[in-house]
Amino acid sequence: MLIIDNLSLRIAGRLLLDHASLTLPAGAKAGLVGRNGTGKTTLFRAITGDVPAETGSISFPRNTRIGQVAQEAPGTDEPLIDIVLRADTERAALLEEERTATDPHRIAEIHVRLADIDAHSAEARAATILAGLGFDEEAQKRPASSFSGGWRMRVALAAVLFSQPDLLLLDEPTNYLDLEGTLWLENYVAKYPHTVLLISHDRDLLNRAVNSIVHLDQKKLTFWRGGYDQFERQLSEQRELQEKSRAKQEAQRKHLQSFIDRFRAKASKARQAQSRIKALERMKPIAALVDDTVRPFSFPEPAKTVASPIIALSGVDVGYVPGKPVLRKLDLRIDNDDRIALLGANGNGKSTFAKLLAGRLKGEKGTITLAPGLKVAMFAQHQLDDLHPEENAYEHVRRLMPDAPESKVRARVANFGLTTEKMNTPAKDLSGGEKARLLMGLASFEGPNLFILDEPTNHLDIDSREALVHALNEFPGAVILISHDRHLLEATVDRLWLVKDGMVKPYDGDLDDYKTLVTGVSTNNRERREAERASKADRRREAAARRQALEPLAREIRATEGLMERLRKRIDSIEDQLADPALYEKDPIGATRLAKERAELASQLSQNEERWLEMSAEYEEAIAE
Secondary structure, X not given: OEEEEEEEEEEOOEEEEEEEXXXXXXXXXXXXXXXXXXXXXXXXXXXXXXXXXXXXXXXXXXXXXXXXXXXXXXXXXXXXXXXXXXXXXHHHHHXXXXXXXXXXXXXXXXXXXXXXXXXXXXXXXXXXXXXXXXXXXXXXXXXXXXXXXHHHHHHHHHHHHHHOOOEEEEEOHHHHOOHHHHHHHHHHHHHOOOEEEEEOOOHHXXXXXXXXXXXXXXXXXXEEEOOHHHHHHHHXXXXXXXXXXXXXXXXXXXXXXXXXXXXXXXXXXXXXXXXXXXXXXXXXXXXOOOOXXXXXXXXXXXXXXXXXXXXXXXXXXXXXXXXXXXEEEEEEEEOOOOEEEEEOOOOOOHHHHHHHHOOOOOOOXXXXXXXXXXXXXXXXXXXXXXXXXXXXXXXXXXXXXXXXOHHXXXXXXXXXXXXXXXXXXXXXHOOHHHHXXXXXXXXXXXXXXXXXXXXXXXXXXXXXXXXXXXXXXXXOOEEEEEOOOHHHHHHHOOEEEEEEOOEEXXXXXXXXXXXXXXXXXXXXXXXXXXXXXXXXXXXXXXXXXXXXXXXXHHHHHHHHHHHHXXXXXXXXXXXXXXXXXXXHHHOHHHHHHHHHHHHHHHHHHHHHHHHHHHHHHHHHHHHHO
């Protein structure tokens, strides 16, 4: 169990958490969500002890092992499999001691402990994790120094997963994974035997891999049960109720203030006026909702529509070394309204194919036919380094509009989703998401007929990703997407192409079928299907037995829900009566009695809500076992 009590964190004079509290149950799989810059990563650093708390405390059981991905990617000449195996420090220490131990009793203890921690299967488990993250058997034996930085970060992720800490902290782990690795990680986290706290902006990962959400907002932490979609729905409902309550309270305050202003000076009403002044002072204002609406993306329409096919490939080979094509025999066509996602593990040639379509690579063989007047734009994460670090967004756009008045240039920058303040900020000082917005705006500046986006979401939070979905769906040209964000793909594309074994071919299934393909669950194996059916039948029987055993608790939960509903209705009725100014003149004693009754009912409601939450948590945990 992780307990955060009254925690305040400040970085560079900026308050990120203000007396925030959270209890994370043991074994929970929780997604930590919040806008970029709210302090999620800083909270992780506080949990690991790297950032001191200004107030409050963070506690967990003694001997809790905390694990997170190392900030430095391994770059030694050590084989990948050895790096991962070494992450289990206890196993490594026991094996080292076994080599030198001479005491028979100690040797026996070492063997028993090695058996307890399942040391004999360590290599197989490490190899399975590496394979899930995209390293085949040959790659696992290669030195880490032979891989790029992104692949080495996968090794760092594999190492922490293999060590199986009691509290696993994952900060945007999918940023250096492809869709295949993300699908594998989703399954791994969902089955992880200990507690997980995961920072992610991947909606599908937060819906499928975790069972709760921790929301960091307004410097506070709030715990919600369920996946991201359930959290988003409940948060929307809560905010709607909050806004209604605030409006009702404001009306009540105006009525009280009106009475005070009218009768404060009259001797006959002075006592009643004073009573209302005190009531007004005691009335705790309900905070207005902060407007944190995400600015939209906007991509200009193509200046001229081109006829389909906009690109036709016939027998095309393409690669980086003459005579050694990465992709071969490409026979494909792209129409002016196509929405295509490229699937396939990293290293199979998705980016190579995108560069071919964008004209950044030339085909070695075959023919490529382009529609007359075709404009192609491409966005890729590595292009963030191409921005001029000392120039601001306005200056970047001014290069493309040298003769336009300042107002038009600034209006164009505003279409990128950058505020007035941000359009005057040097590119080096923009956040990753703001740089991505600037680069997407620059890439699509001339209104392309085909927009290619290679991992556009890495620096975008969930709301910005949703804004990107809307922009792509409104864009009238063709779109080709490479992304590990499954929600983005499902919401924007209607065709899937698989890049594999040097080929690019249409994929007939959907993303669920592809997940089945990637995770290795064969739907064609009859014996496996029968075993799965039997297993499911057993699980259904077990679940039915658990539900029967839990029926008394379920009845109590339902009864408490009914009582809570009755209490809410009575409180609403009293509040409606108290909102009438005439009540205080006609029946002040009755008004006092109603106010007292409302306070008692609110206390009862609060107690029953706490009890309901405890019982619901107990029921859900019992059902999930």
